[in-house]
Amino acid sequence: MPQSLLTLCLILAVTLEMRGPITSVGPLANLLTTELSLTANQYGLVASLPIIAFGLFSFIAPAAVRRFSLISAVSLFLISLAIGGFLRSIPDYGPLLAGTFMVGTGIAALNVLMPVVIKTWFTTGVRRLLGIYTGFVGLSGAIGALSAYPLASMTDLTQAPFILWAVFGIVVLVAWIGLTHAARSSAQPLLRASGLYRHPGAWAMTGVMGLQSLLIYTVAAWLPPYLESQGVSATMAGTALALYLFAGLPASIFTEHFIRLCRKEWLAEALMSLSYLLGLYCWTQGGLWIYVGSILAGAPQGSMLSTAFILMAEKTRSNAALLGLSAMTQGIGYLGAGLGPIIFASLLTNGWTLALWFVAFIIALWAAVGFIASRFPTIGK
Numbered sequence: 001m002p003q004s005l006l007t008l009c010l011i012l013a014v015t016l017e018m019r020g021p022i023t024s025v026g027p028l029a030n031l032l033t034t035e036l037s038l039t040a041n042q043y044g045l046v047a048s049l050p051i052i053a054f055g056l057f058s059f060i061a062p063a064a065v066r067r068f069s070l071i072s073a074v075s076l077f078l079i080s081l082a083i084g085g086f087l088r089s090i091p092d093y094g095p096l097l098a099g100t101f102m103v104g105t106g107i108a109a110l111n112v113l114m115p116v117v118i119k120t121w122f123t124t125g126v127r128r129l130l131g132i133y134t135g136f137v138g139l140s141g142a143i144g145a146l147s148a149y150p151l152a153s154m155t156d157l158t159q160a161p162f163i164l165w166a167v168f169g170i171v172v173l174v175a176w177i178g179l180t181h182a183a184r185s186s187a188q189p190l191l192r193a194s195g196l197y198r199h200p201g202a203w204a205m206t207g208v209m210g211l212q213s214l215l216i217y218t219v220a221a222w223l224p225p226y227l228e229s230q231g232v233s234a235t236m237a238g239t240a241l242a243l244y245l246f247a248g249l250p251a252s253i254f255t256e257h258f259i260r261l262c263r264k265e266w267l268a269e270a271l272m273s274l275s276y277l278l279g280l281y282c283w284t285q286g287g288l289w290i291y292v293g294s295i296l297a298g299a300p301q302g303s304m305l306s307t308a309f310i311l312m313a314e315k316t317r318s319n320a321a322l323l324g325l326s327a328m329t330q331g332i333g334y335l336g337a338g339l340g341p342i343i344f345a346s347l348l349t350n351g352w353t354l355a356l357w358f359v360a361f362i363i364a365l366w367a368a369v370g371f372i373a374s375r376f377p378t379i380g381k
Helices: 005-015 026-035 040-058 060-068 070-087 093-121 126-155 160-183 200-229 234-253 255-262 265-283 289-314 319-337 339-350 353-373
Strands: none
Touching: 005 093, 005 126, 005 160, 026 040, 026 126, 026 200, 026 234, 040 060, 040 093, 040 200, 040 319, 040 339, 060 070, 060 093, 060 319, 070 093, 070 160, 093 126, 093 289, 093 319, 126 160, 126 200, 126 234, 126 255, 126 289, 200 234, 200 265, 200 289, 200 319, 200 339, 200 353, 234 255, 234 289, 255 265, 255 289, 265 289, 265 353, 289 319, 289 353, 319 339, 339 353
């Protein structure tokens, strides 16, 4: 594919399908638990399944690329995403679990593949484009969170948001197949990267990706139920979650500039974590403070993901190394992150306090691991 505005639009269209199907679940938590008679642990499993799938199926993305090509692999996982979306439209716990797992599988591979698509198709401005890509990941999540409850209410159908995302997935799949058809014959194979699991820097970057993922999916799953338990309406809770995700959009795009402004990466990472902690505190204060908290926590959340992708692009010498590192960091990182909503749920036996302290600890730990990751040399040949 040549570098063009159309190419970028196609990449961003795929990106818009990569979070909304997941973040649409949180605002529907009470509706789903009531309609399907779910326990807190059953809902926690639904919330965690996509992240668990992110971990398990991130590892198959490089193999799919070597078997089918980069372009065809993206098509394959867009199909999985769409089928899973339609399965979730069935109002039963079994199809909800199966569909959610398929949605997670599709997004898992796309998480690994799309940064490689960007670095492969664009030879200049990769850091800036990764920031835009990360911003659209956040935008997708914000749209999912903001639209879920109103759609369900307007249609009197809890599964309406799931159906809408599945239809959009079909549209994106058709556009991807049509616009990349000519590029398939000229696609170059990517070789296997070796030695990643022996490189301490790769493990540090896995921590950077995993901890930020644990944060965003724990918050996306449990922020609306927490706020509603404190007397906030479902609409306000959904808006707070959407604002949290929207705030990450501009922040992720300007992460590179922010790091340069701070001059020291460790200082930038420390300020991100401090802002996040302040946001967490504001959420506990209720009223309009929940919106302040969403901005203070959402902005660094977006920057954390951009930081992870920028580190991966800068610390790899080839597209093959980036593909392998992307699979490793997101595969292992998301497997750990998938435990986040489950751990949070398990800490709710005596109220919300201990669970919130768990989130605060992860925020501080991310800054420490980010500092370590930035100190290692490049990876690959």
